[in-house]
Structure formats: structure tokens, C-alpha cells
Amino acid sequence: MLLLFLPFLFFSLSLSEKSNPYNIKLKLNEHWECGADKFAWSKVLAELVTSVCPDAVIAHANLCCKVHDNCYDHHHQTGVSQDLCDIQFCVCLQCKDAIDKEKVKPDAWCVKVHDAACSIVQTMRNVFPDSTPPDHSKDYIKFVDYSPFSMKFRSILDACPYNQRVVVHCHNTVSKCVMEDHEYEDVYHEYKGRSFGHVMDPNQDCRATMYDCLRSVLATSHNDQCTATVLREREKVNIYKKITGDGDSINIAYPIVASRVLERCPKLWVDLKTCYKNFFECDVEQKRIRDQRYVYELRKACGNNLVYCKHPTDITEHPEYNFYDELRRINITCHKSLYYCFENIFYAKTSTVVDLCGQAFGMAWHRIRLNEYRTVLAYNQNPVIRNIFGPILDLFNID
Known part of the structure; x- marks a missing residue:
């Protein structure tokens, strides 16, 4: 498995040193989780x-x-297969909505690294035997709550x-995001006369980042108390009035x-509501x-044999249905149309x-x-994995 990482290691050593993403004046109890717990070097x-x-x-x-670790740790209890855990991980890694569109191009090294990580995880899945879910209860004894929002x-x-x-x-x-002071109305003079302000990257919208991150907490919740607590606290994130009358x-x-645009752009209310309805x-x-199609x-x-297929019209039984959450099930065509609707408003009423x-x-x-998620195949159906990692799959008798 080390051989799989050597090209990455060689390339990375030639890069200039980059600041630690957690190097901020907050005492954050954070752990880097990418890599296998059994092999410390893989995390490095x-x-x-x-x-x-x-x-x-x-x-x-x-x-x-x-999220992938959590899916693996509890897949026996949840009934989610490890194959599905891997596919959801690969979809998550594409993270088109979290990538700075100007800095990360489709063929950039960063994207290639994520694609390789997807292939490696799918390939090596059966190398790691099932085990009792690890106990992380002591990891955050010293956790300091900075109470964002x-x-x-x-x-x-x-x-x-x-x-x-x-x-x-x-x-x-989000604590780090808030510390970087991207959006505060008490510095209104900074925006006076400027068409777009200084917030240009999607991750700089701290409230939206928090809301989307909490989707992962809800998706990995294993009890009603967790779900209820998250939903209650999440209400503090969206301080804007919920949009009604335009579908959910x-x-x-x-x-x-x-919701923020509606509140801050009252003169565009009719145009924006049309975008939301469409x-x-x-x-x-x-x-x-x-x-x-499903x-x-x-x-x-x-x-069409109803003896063997008792629910042929139940779309939730289609394998692809569970690849995505409710947000990602919205077709990319609709996202693009919404984007261009905003664009038309901007150019018409600059x-x-x-x-x-x-x-x-x-x-x-x-x-x-604006970008569609690329199709992710199960590891045993992916020709790229079979061609590149064939000897390893045979060595470990992975079908």
C-alpha cells in the first residue's frame, strides 16, 4: 500500500511549505482523520x-x-454496506460546492489527489477487517466550546x-470562519458603493457553511436525542426569515x-421569488x-417478475438513490438555472x-x-481500479 502513496509523497516534498489550516488563535481540539488508524504513516x-x-x-x-469512518464503524448497526460507504465518500470528496472555483481547476493536482483517495479507499476496503466500533468518548474531554452563532x-x-x-x-x-470576520453588519462602510463586497469564496459564508456541515451531523446521528438537539441548535444559524410560497x-x-438575499435586497423581491419558484x-x-428511469x-x-420483485416501483430500492443526500438529489440543471437567474438579475439591475x-x-x-458530480462506480465495477490495482486485488483475494 505504501507504493500507492510514493508518487504523492515525491510530489508533495517538492512543494513549498503551506500553513496549517488549523493554525489560528483558538485552542481547537481537532484530529486529522484521513488515513487508516492502524497505519499512522498513512495519516501523515x-x-x-x-x-x-x-x-x-x-x-x-x-x-x-x-463521515466515512463513522459509516464503516457502524455499518453493521445501520445496515449500510461498506460499498455504499465508499461511494458516498467518493461523492463527498468531489465537494464542488466547497472548492474555490478560481483556485481549483478540474485537472488540478488537488482534484487528482481526491480521485486517487477515492480509488485507494475502494480498492483496500476488504484489507481492513470488521471490528468493534472504536471508543472516541475521551477524545474531547478538553473540548472548549466557542459557541459560534x-x-x-x-x-x-x-x-x-x-x-x-x-x-x-x-x-x-465555523469558529475559524467567524474569527476571520467575513460578514459583519457593524462594518457597513466596507461595503458602501461596492457591488460584491469582499466575500468571494463559498466557504466564507460562515452561516451557510455551518448549516451544510450540520447535514453531516444529522446524517451520522444514531439516536433521536442527537437529531433533536442538532435541529434545535441549527435554528440559531439561519437568522433570516424562511422562504415560503415557492416550494421547499x-x-x-x-x-x-x-433568505439573506431576500432580506437585504427588498427591491429585487419579485425577481428573486421568480427564481425560487422556477x-x-x-x-x-x-x-x-x-x-x-429508476x-x-x-x-x-x-x-418484470413480481414474484421476485415485490416493490419494483419503490425508487428507494434503486442502488443509486442512496448515493446522494436530499441536497445532492436536486438535478444540476436546476442549480445552473438558478445561477443564471441570479446572473440575469444582476446584469439587468446592477x-x-x-x-x-x-x-x-x-x-x-x-x-x-455549477458542476455535476461524476459517476462513482463500485470498486469491482471500476475498470480504472481493476487495471491499476489488479495485482493488489488478486493478492488480497478481493473480488
């Missing part, structure tokens, strides 16, 4: 090779690893004993940025098309999109996803 290498990425991408990769993270941590690493990650990521798609995808209608139509493929797989409205508009525009 994983951290080294990702150092080429922007800080937001490094942090997001660490979150993906923590007045949230009580100690309460969340106590209510969520099985996914504490994910909880702490959200706390630390916009509240699922962009609850913070879309986003919902697109989502409904694209899901209808997707569901038809049903067709389910029926085809069982030969003089209106200024000051705090301009800042809110910029944060929304830079948050909307």
Missing part, C-alpha cells in the same frame, strides 16, 4: 498530499473522512456520542443564502424524469445590487453549485 501521508489544496478543501476532505456545541457533543468527531469538525471549521427546494438547497418547478420535473431500471433488473445587498448577492452567487 494523507495530510501531506492534501496540503496542496486550499484550506476549505482540506477541511472538507477531513470531514468526508470522518450562540450555539451550544457542548450540548450537541453530549447528545451525539457516536459521531463526536463530525460535531467537533463543524464547531472548529430552495430551503433544502440554499436556506441561508436565498428552481422548485425544475426540481419537481427532473425528479419525475429520474423516478421514471422504475424502468428496477423492472428491467427483475424481468445599480440595485450594491452595499449589503451586493454582499448577500455575491455570497449567494458563489455558493450555487
Whole structure:
């Protein structure tokens, strides 16, 4: 397995030293989780090779690893297969909505590192035997709650004993974001007369970053108390009025940025509401098309034999359905249409999109996803993995 990392190691050693993403004047109890617990060097290498990425991408990769570890640790209890854990990990690593669009190009080394990590995890899955879920209860005894957005993270941590690493990650990521002072109305003069303010990267929207990170906490929740506590504390994140009358798609995808724009851009209210309604209608139509395909493929797989396929119209039984969460199930066509709708408003009414409205508009525009998630195949169906890692698969008798 070491040979798999040698090219990354050679390349990384030639890079200039990069600052630690957790080097900030906060006493944060954070752990780098990418790599195998059994092999300490794999964590060092994983951290080294990702150092080429922007800080937001490094942090997001660490979150993906923590969620993946949690999925593996508890897959017997949840019934989620390790194959599905791997696929969800690969989808998470693509993190198009967390990558700085200007700094990370599709063919950049950072993207290649993430693709390699996906292949390695899928290839080496069966090398690591099942074991009792590790005990992380003592990892955060010295945890200091900085209460970002007045949230009580100690309460969340106590209510969520099985996914504490994910909880702490959200706390630390957003605590650092808030410390960097991206969005404060008491410095209004900084935005006066400026069309987009100084917030240009999606990760700089601290509230939206927190809201999205808490999706991972909810996804890894193993008890009702954890879920209820997170939902209660999450209400403190979205300080803007919930959008109503335009379908729930916009509240699922962009609850913070879309509500903020409505509040700060009252002159654009009619135009923005039209964008949100169109986003919902697109989502409904694209899901209808997707569901038809799922049903067709389910029926085809069982030969329309209802004896063997008792629920051929249950789309949740389609393997692809669980690859994505509710946010990522919204078709990319709809996201792009929303983006261009915002763009049209901006060019049509540039003089209106200024000051705090301009800042809110910029944060929304830079948050909307424009790239589709690439198809992720199970490791035994991926020709690239079979060609590159064939000898290793044969060595460990991995089918």
C-alpha cells in the first residue's frame, strides 16, 4: 500500500511549505482523520498530499473522512454496506460546492489527489477487517466550546456520542470562519458603493457553511436525542426569515443564502421569488424524469417478475438513490438555472445590487453549485481500479 502513496509523497516534498489550516488563535481540539488508524504513516501521508489544496478543501476532505469512518464503524448497526460507504465518500470528496472555483481547476493536482483517495479507499476496503466500533468518548474531554452563532456545541457533543468527531469538525471549521470576520453588519462602510463586497469564496459564508456541515451531523446521528438537539441548535444559524410560497427546494438547497438575499435586497423581491419558484418547478420535473428511469431500471433488473420483485416501483430500492443526500438529489440543471437567474438579475439591475445587498448577492452567487458530480462506480465495477490495482486485488483475494 505504501507504493500507492510514493508518487504523492515525491510530489508533495517538492512543494513549498503551506500553513496549517488549523493554525489560528483558538485552542481547537481537532484530529486529522484521513488515513487508516492502524497505519499512522498513512495519516501523515494523507495530510501531506492534501496540503496542496486550499484550506476549505482540506477541511472538507477531513470531514468526508470522518463521515466515512463513522459509516464503516457502524455499518453493521445501520445496515449500510461498506460499498455504499465508499461511494458516498467518493461523492463527498468531489465537494464542488466547497472548492474555490478560481483556485481549483478540474485537472488540478488537488482534484487528482481526491480521485486517487477515492480509488485507494475502494480498492483496500476488504484489507481492513470488521471490528468493534472504536471508543472516541475521551477524545474531547478538553473540548472548549466557542459557541459560534450562540450555539451550544457542548450540548450537541453530549447528545451525539457516536459521531463526536463530525460535531467537533463543524464547531472548529465555523469558529475559524467567524474569527476571520467575513460578514459583519457593524462594518457597513466596507461595503458602501461596492457591488460584491469582499466575500468571494463559498466557504466564507460562515452561516451557510455551518448549516451544510450540520447535514453531516444529522446524517451520522444514531439516536433521536442527537437529531433533536442538532435541529434545535441549527435554528440559531439561519437568522433570516424562511422562504415560503415557492416550494421547499430552495430551503433544502440554499436556506441561508436565498433568505439573506431576500432580506437585504427588498427591491429585487419579485425577481428573486421568480427564481425560487422556477428552481422548485425544475426540481419537481427532473425528479419525475429520474423516478421514471429508476422504475424502468428496477423492472428491467427483475424481468418484470413480481414474484421476485415485490416493490419494483419503490425508487428507494434503486442502488443509486442512496448515493446522494436530499441536497445532492436536486438535478444540476436546476442549480445552473438558478445561477443564471441570479446572473440575469444582476446584469439587468446592477445599480440595485450594491452595499449589503451586493454582499448577500455575491455570497449567494458563489455558493450555487455549477458542476455535476461524476459517476462513482463500485470498486469491482471500476475498470480504472481493476487495471491499476489488479495485482493488489488478486493478492488480497478481493473480488
